Amino acid sequence: MGVVEKEMARTQKNKATEYHLGLLKAKLARYRAQLLEPASKSGPAGVGFDVQKSGDARVALIGFPSVGKSTLLSKTTHTASEVASYEFTTLTAIPGVIEYQGARIQLLDLPGIVEGASQGRGRGRQVVSTAKTADLILMMLDATKSEEQRRLLEIELDAVGIRLNKQKPDIVFKRRTTGGFNATVKLTHTDEKTIRTILAGYKLHNCDVMIREDITTDDFIDVLIGTRKYIPCLYVYNKIDAISLEQMDKLARSPNTVVISCEMGNLDYLIERMWAELDLVKVYTKKRGAHPDLSDPICLRKGATIENVCNGVHRSLAANFRYGLVWCGKSSKFSPHAQKVSLSHQVQDEDVVSMRLLTLNAVFTK
Ligand SMILES: Nc1nc2c(ncn2[C@@H]2O[C@H](COP(=O)(O)OP(=O)(O)OP(=O)(O)O)[C@@H](O)[C@H]2O)c(=O)[nH]1
Numbered sequence: 072m073g074v075v076e077k078e079m080a081r082t083q084k085n086k087a088t089e090y091h092l093g094l095l096k097a098k099l100a101r102y103r104a105q106l107l108e109p110a111s112k113s114g115p116a117g118v119g120f121d122v123q124k125s126g127d128a129r130v131a132l133i134g135f136p137s138v139g140k141s142t143l144l145s146k147t148t149h150t151a152s153e154v155a156s157y158e159f160t161t162l163t164a165i166p167g168v169i170e171y172q173g174a175r176i177q178l179l180d181l182p183g184i185v186e187g188a189s190q191g192r193g194r195g196r197q198v199v200s201t202a203k204t205a206d207l208i209l210m211m212l213d214a215t216k217s218e219e220q221r222r223l224l225e226i227e228l229d230a231v232g233i234r235l236n237k238q239k240p241d242i243v244f245k246r247r248t249t250g251g252f253n254a255t256v257k258l259t260h261t262d263e264k265t266i267r268t269i270l271a272g273y274k275l276h277n278c279d280v281m282i283r284e285d286i287t288t289d290d291f292i293d294v295l296i297g298t299r300k301y302i303p304c305l306y307v308y309n310k311i312d313a314i315s316l317e318q319m320d321k322l323a324r325s326p327n328t329v330v331i332s333c334e335m336g337n338l339d340y341l342i343e344r345m346w347a348e349l350d351l352v353k354v355y356t357k358k359r360g361a362h363p364d365l366s367d368p369i370c371l372r373k374g375a376t377i378e379n380v381c382n383g384v385h386r387s388l389a390a391n392f393r394y395g396l397v398w399c400g401k402s403s404k405f406s407p408h409a410q411k412v413s414l415s416h417q418v419q420d421e422d423v424v425s426m427r428l429l430t431l432n433a434v435f436t437k
């Protein structure tokens with residue numbers, strides 16, 4: 072235990088010391104953020120595996136050893152990853168590709184992690200750092216083992232700043248202004264004084280804060296630190312061939328959970344659920360006077376703009392952009408007629424997009 076942790080343990084949790092605790096928490100979070108985000112030269116700690124991101128999204132497999140991560144990769148992609156009954160069979164990151172609905176999803180097999188992974192034991196630190204780069208985490212669990220495994224993994228991911236299945240808390244900061252405080256909802260888990268104390272700890276005396284949901288002190292620190300990653304997670308219980316129907320039924324009813332048996336197959340439902348969680352937007356491109364190319368959509372993250380579409384076609388496109396035309400999709404106000412849009416326009420699933428360019432006055436597709 073470090074000095075700050077010790078002081079926190081000594082400090083009893085009651086109203087009188089809550090402010091002090093908040094300050095200590097902020098201090099500890101700052102130290103750990105420094106420890107976990109070292110400058111790139113200072114060694115491998117906190118750095119993920121050097122695997123190029125490819126395809127439209129990245130899904131990372133996180134779990135204890137021998138839960139069946141490599142078996143899953145081998146069964147759902149064309150990549151083989153060694154499978155064995157002994158622990159730590161996989162020693163590095165192994166990428167495979169799942170092709171689904173016209174999208175290419177990178178599935179990343181990773182070494183098993185153990186308790187303490189985030190504190191730098193073994194390759195664990197590298198694994199949890201890689202998890203930070205994922206668009207979706209598949210937390211793989213052994214259905215025959217105790218529920219404790221899930222909580223332990225959540226602690227490890229939490230320790231590197233990953234927040235699972237959580238939206239970024241709705242807090243807005245404005246520095247170098249008057250120091251106003253505004254909460255649009257009643258705060259029941261924290262209060263202005265605690266938040267002021269934390270801000271003072273960061274020497275942020277002149278800082279406007281606007282809070283728009285009933286946050287906790289931890290939520291506030293997360294947003295203040297700013298390096299947190301809010302990543303969706305599916306809890307995947309494997310090896311259901313080895314448990315009773317009643318046990319399986321109970322697991323399957325939990326939120327964000329899928330039960331599978333890699334051995335028995337039928338992983339289609341898992342892939343459907345992954346797809347739904349990734350929430351990708353598919354956009355079709357169209358040449359002037361031609362039908363849209365429905366065979367080759369561009370897949371983008373939700374919230375993507377016309378600029379992202381341009382970059383998905385060719386990197387020179389955005390620089391020569393005059394305007395875009397959008398048809399049919401849910402974002403087009405004038406469907407079935409085209410809507411004239413700018414680079415910053417957000418596209419929706421199933422939109423058809425055409426670009427008009429400055430130099431060529433022509434149309435591009437992939
Ligand atoms: N009963 C059963 N066994 C399985 C299932 N899936 C995988 N296994 C077995 O579990 C063992 C471990 O599988 P791996 O795929 O190597 O597990 P891993 O999570 O990649 O393990 P590490 O790389 O060591 O972390 C192997 O003996 C697999 O055959 C399943 O659905 N049911």
Ligand SMILES: [K+]
Nearest residue numbers: 137155157160
């Ligand atoms: K194994």
Ligand SMILES: [Mg+2]
Nearest residue numbers: 140141160161
């Ligand atoms: Mg493996």
